[in-house]
Amino acid sequence: MPTVLLIRHGRSTANTSGVLAGRSPGIALDDKGRAQAQALDARLGELKLAAIVSSPLQRCLETIEPLAATRGLAVATEDRLAECDYGDWTGRTIASLMKERLWGVVQAHPSGVTFPGGESMSAMAARAAAAVRAWDRRVADEHGPGAVWAACSHGDLIKALVAETLGLHLDLFQRIVVDPGSVTAIRLTELRPFLVKLNDTGGDVDAYRPGRSRRRRSSEAVVGGGAGPAARY
Numbered sequence: 399m400p401t402v403l404l405i406r407h408g409r410s411t412a413n414t415s416g417v418l419a420g421r422s423p424g425i426a427l428d429d430k431g432r433a434q435a436q437a438l439d440a441r442l443g444e445l446k447l448a449a450i451v452s453s454p455l456q457r458c459l460e461t462i463e464p465l466a467a468t469r470g471l472a473v474a475t476e477d478r479l480a481e482c483d484y485g486d487w488t489g490r491t492i493a494s495l496m497k498e499r500l501w502g503v504v505q506a507h508p509s510g511v512t513f514p515g516g517e518s519m520s521a522m523a524a525r526a527a528a529a530v531r532a533w534d535r536r537v538a539d540e541h542g543p544g545a546v547w548a549a550c551s552h553g554d555l556i557k558a559l560v561a562e563t564l565g566l567h568l569d570l571f572q573r574i575v576v577d578p579g580s581v582t583a584i585r586l587t588e589l590r591p592f593l594v595k596l597n598d599t600g601g602d603v604d605a606y607r608p609g610r611s612r613r614r615r616s617s618e619a620v621v622g623g624g625a626g627p628a629a630r631y
Contacts, residue, residue: 485516
C-alpha cells in the first residue's frame with residue numbers, strides 16, 4: 399500500500415506568540431516557519447509524490463506550497479485534516495489555558511474532552527483517520543501500491559494518527575511529540591499500519607535540548623502541538 403507523509407505545518411505566528419490558533423483565519427508562518435517550508439522541499443529531494451493533500455488553513459497551505467511548486471502538483475484541500483475546533487479556547491494564550499480545569503483533563507483523559515463551543519478530541523481523531531484512509535485508497539487506485547503521497551495537517555491530528563497506527567488509546571497520544579515542520583511517515587496495509595518514521599525534522603538537534611521555560615510543567619503536552627523545542631509559554 400502507499401506511504402503517506404504526514405507533514406505538520408511550519409512554525410506559525412501563533413506558535414511563537416503562545417496562542418492557540420485553532421481554526422482562526424489568517425494565521426501565517428513566521429520567518430522560521432517559511433524556512434522550514436523551503437527546507438522540507440530540499441529534504442525530500444527527488445522523492446516522487448503522487449498527490450499532495452492539505453488542511454485548508456493558511457499555515458498548512460503556506461508550508462506545502464514550495465513542495466507542490468517544484469513537483470508541479472496541485473494541492474487538494476481536505477476539510478477533515480483541518481485543526482481541531484477548540485471552540486472558546488481558540489485565540490487564547492497557552493499560559494491562560496493552563497489554568498483551566500479542562501487543561502488537566504486534556505492531559506490525562508483527552509478521549510473524554512469536548513472543547514466548550516467546539517469539537518471533541520475523539521471526533522477529531524476519527525475524522526482525521528477517515529480522511530487518511532480515503533485518500534490512501536484513492537492514491538493506491540490511481541498510482542499503485544508503491545506510491546508516496548503527502549498530507550499537511552496539525553500537531554494534535556498527526557499525534558492522533560500516530561497513536562492509532564501504534565494501537566494506542568487516544569488517552570496516551572500526549573506521549574507523542576510532533577514538531578512544526580516535521581515529517582511522520584505511515585504505511586497502511588491490509589493487516590496492520592506501520593509507523594515508518596516519526597517527527598523527522600531533518601537533522602535539527604534542538605529537540606534534544608530541554609525546554610527553557612520554568613512556567614511550563616515539563617510533563618504536560620501543549621494543546622495544538624506547541625511551537626517546537628525549547629519554546630516559552
